[in-house]
Amino acid sequence: MLKRHFLSLMAASVVAGYSLFAAEPASAQAAPTKIAFTLDWRFEGPAAGFFMAQDNGYFAEEGLEVQIDTGAGSVEVIPRVATGTYQMGFGDINSLIKFLDQDPTQKVKAIMMIYDVPTFSVVGRKSLGITSDPKSLEGKKLGAPTGDGAYAQWPAFVKAANIDTSNITLEGVGFPVREPMLAEGKVDAVFGFAFSVILNLKAQGVADEDIVPILMAENGLDLYGNAIMVNKDFAEANPEIVKGFVRALAKGFRDAVKDPKAGAEAVVQRNDILDVAVETERLEMANNMNINTAYVKENGIGGIDNERMTRAIEQLTVSMGLTGKVKPEDVFDAQYLPPAEERKLQ
Incomplete structure (x- = not known):
């Protein structure tokens, strides 16, 4: 009797166009998580890694819908992220050190180094x-x-x-x-x-x-450059989302290093007053000078050397009038980075 009842249910479900074991309808699946992201400057060649992550589907694979906006300078990114106007951004880590020295309660932290050598x-x-x-x-x-x-x-x-x-x-x-x-x-x-x-x-x-x-x-500065920054409240509430963003971005920058022309084309699609050849040259300069450095080739993009960061903070303390209370762990949090092998650009 139970067997006949089960078979009847199966038949009814097939007639209705469903299966008892069918996947959840697309309309019921979770919508992608939206992230507002601010660049440091306008759309130019060195931003190609962000757009390659978007165009090649790496953000989508992580369940993310990322809005990438232009910036007004690498210093201005910091308050945008600290206030939560943007969940994440791309800005100068040295200015972040000064920002946190002035007020360590600010809700912003760096999580992925992009310019291993500052520009x-x-x-x-x-x-x-x-x-x-x-x-x-x-x-x-x-x-x-x-x-x-x-x-x-x-x-x-x-x-x-x-x-x-x-x-x-x-x-x-x-x-x-x-x-x-x-x-x-x-x-x-x-x-x-x-x-x-x-x-x-x-x-x-x-x-x-x-x-x-x-x-x-x-000429004497032992500093880092621009890094990915995140609003701390957002990161603490959404650690897997932040990890997914960083994972996707590492893939995007890998693609921009492997094919600078394609990266430049991705930028020009968003800023058609630019020239592909010029932006390819600009991207290649950034890749060679700042992004794909000797350290990154060995260790992958995104991480820092704590001893070097300590020296950088000491240098900034003397020259920028810091109180000297900021430590590398106050500025940079590596917990969201994937393994080094997944962050290699070549």
């Missing part, structure tokens, strides 16, 4: 008296965007490179006019990320041989 530079023109020697900046007028991560490191750079600032003029400039002002000779050099300023100057008609980048990392 911070002062870029000038040979025709205006700038050389690769940082002391050539003495007596010059420097264009300084207030929200720029490189400018935020000026006090540290001054100390590390022993620059006399008594006759240096710092002129506040907006990002849109930074390179045009240098191209027109209204300033002698500007602060910025090397790969952006150099190519933007070339687009302004400045000859390649006239462009002189002074890289802070090559």
Whole structure:
């Protein structure tokens, strides 16, 4: 009797177009988790890793729907994430150290290093008296965007490179006019990320041989660069979501390193005033100088060396007037990173 009843139920279910063992209807499945993510700057070549993670389905595989917005400078990312306006963002870890030194209760932490070597530079023109020697900046007028991560490191750079600032003029400039002002000779050099300023100057008609980048990392600064940051409340409530985001991003940056042209094309799809060839060159510069470094090739993208971070904090403590209370574990949390082998870019 029970057997006949079970078979009757089976038959009825088939007639109704269902199976007792069918998967949950798509409409009843969990909707993707939405994440608002802020970049440090506008959509340019070095952002390709984020868009490759999106376009190649890596975020979707983790059940994520990620909204990627432009930023207003790598320093401005920090309060955006700390306040929860964005759950996650891409900003300058050195500025984060200062931010947390001023108020350790702020709800933001770095979880994945992207620029293992910082992009911070002062870029000038040979025709205006700038050389690769940082002391050539003495007596010059420097264009300084207030929200720029490189400018935020000026006090540290001054100390590390022993620059006399008594006759240096710092002129506040907006990002849109930074390179045009240098191209027109209204300033002698500007602060910025090397790969952006150099190519933007070339687009302004400045000859390649006239462009002189002074890289802070090559002149005494032992710092890290931009990292993925997360709102701490969001991370604590959603650890698996954060892990999925980081896992997807590592794959996206791997693809951008393997195929820079495809990465540049992904960026240009979102900012069609750009040129694919220029953004490919910009991405290749970032990959070689900042992202796929010797350390990353050995250890994978995303992690840090605690001893190096300790030295960086000590350097910032002396030069930026920190209280000295911030420790590496207060700034960076590696628990969301996948195993190193999964983070290799080659």
